[in-house]
Amino acid sequence: MNATPGRADAFPPQPSPQGGEGVREPASRSAVLTSPAGGGGREGDAPRIGIAGAGLAGRLLAWRLLRAGYVVELFDAHARADRSSAGPTAAAMLSPTAELAAADAGIHALGVASLSIWPQWLAELHAQTGREVYFRREGTLVVAHAADRGALDHYTALLRAHLPAGGEDASMQALGGKQISALEPLLAARFTQGLYLPQEGQLANDQLYAALAAALDAGLAACGGAWHEGAAIDVVEPAALVDTHGRRHGFDLAVDCRGIGARNGVPGLHGVRGEVLTVFAPGVSLRRPVRLIHPRYAIYVAPRPGGQFVVGATELDSEDAGPPTLRSTLELGSALYSLHPEFGEARVLRLAAALRPALPDHHPVAGLDAGGVWRINGLFRHGYLIAPALVRQVEQGIAEALGAPGPQTELRHAA
Structure with a gap:
C-alpha cells in the first residue's frame, strides 16, 4: 500500500x-x-x-x-x-504491529495509545450498562505454509523496518513449530515457522x-x-x-x-471495499487472531465467543458496496480450510461487504x-x-x- x-x-x-x-x-x-x-x-x-x-x-x-x-x-x-x-463489518482486531506491513509509525502510535484506552472505556461501559464486551489481549499469531516461506520472510522484514527503534524485542517474536503448537494446539504440526506479536488484542464489535x-x-x-x-x-x-x-x-x-x-x-x-466471512465452528478452538500469509493475500481469522470466527482479507479500491464476489468468497473459504481442515464443517453465518472511508x-x-x-x-x-x-x-x-x-x-x- x-x-x-x-x-x-x-x-x-x-x-x-x-x-x-x-x-x-x-x-x-x-x-x-x-x-x-x-x-x-x-x-x-x-x-x-x-x-x-x-x-x-x-x-x-x-x-x-x-x-x-x-x-x-x-x-x-x-x-x-x-x-x-x-x-x-469488521473483525475489530487491535493490531498495531501487524498493520505495520501496510501502515506507518503514526498509525502504530495511535494504535498503541488506543490499546491503553480500550480497557478503561469498556470498564466504564460495563459499569454504566451492565453489558460485557468481549476483549482479549493475548497477541496475534502469524503463520505461513512451507511453500509460502518467502512471503512470511517479506512480511517479517516489513514489520522490522517500520517498528519504532528498540521496539522489536517486545513487539515480535520468531517462533518454531513447537512454540506455535504451545500457543495454538489446533495448529500443532501444521506450521513450522511463524511470528508472535504479543502486545495485540481484539474485541467483539x-x-x-x-x-x-x-x-x-x-x-x-x-x-x-x-x-x-x-x-x-x-x-x-x-x-x-x-x-x-x-x-x-x-x-x-x-x-x-x-x-x-x-x-x-x-x-x-473515497471508499475501500472490505469483505468478511463469519462462520460457526464450535469444534475449533483458537485463543487469539491468526494471520495466514500468502504471496497474493494475507487472511486473518479472529475468534469470537460462542464458537464463531470472523475471516477477512480482501481490500479493493472500489466504491461498489454490493454483496461479496464469488472469487473473494472462494479465497476466504479455501484459505480458512487450509489453516485447518476442521473449518471445512463450519457453518456460514454471514458474508458481508462494506466501504471503509479512506484518504x-x-x-x-x-x-x-x-x-x-x-x-x-x-x-x-x-x-x-x-x-x-x-x-x-x-x-x-x-x-x-x-x-x-x-x-x-x-x-x-x-x-
Missing part, C-alpha cells in the same frame, strides 16, 4: 501521540463556536453538540461527550441496528455496538438529547447540521463523523478543518485500532473550544 500526498492544506500534519504523522489536526483551536441559529440554548445550560454519523467514531464521541456533561444529538442515515456500514447503544439511550434521555435515525445529513457547518430535506439544526458546535457519507466535505475521501495517503483526519468544521474520518482499515485515540483528541479539543460543562451538569448526567 503506497501512501500518496494528503490534503495538507485542509488538515496540516501534526505529530501523533508518539511521533510520526498518523493523523491530521488543526494547529490551533482559538474560537468558541456558536450557532447563528441560536442553537446554544440559554446562558448557563450545557453546550449542545450535534454529531453527524453514528458509526464507530460517532457513537464513541457521543458517548464520551455525554459522560462529560454535554447535551448531544446524534444523526445518522441508517437505523441504529443497521449492519451494512464499516463498523459492524457487535457487543460493543450494543453496549454503546444502551449507554447512549440512557445518556440522551437524561440530558434531553436525541438519536435521529434515518436522518441523513447533507452539509455540516461549524455550528449546524443541514439534513437532506434542507432543514438546518443549530448547535453550539457540530462534528462530522459520517465516514464515506462526507465526500462533499472531505476532498479525496489518498491512508491517514485519518481528526480535528478542525480549514472551514472550522470538526471532523473524524478516513480511518480506513484501522477503525477499531485507532478510534479511541482520535475520539479522545477531538473530545479534548471540544472541551478547549466550548469549555467543560459546569459541575451541576456533570452530576446531572453522571452514569
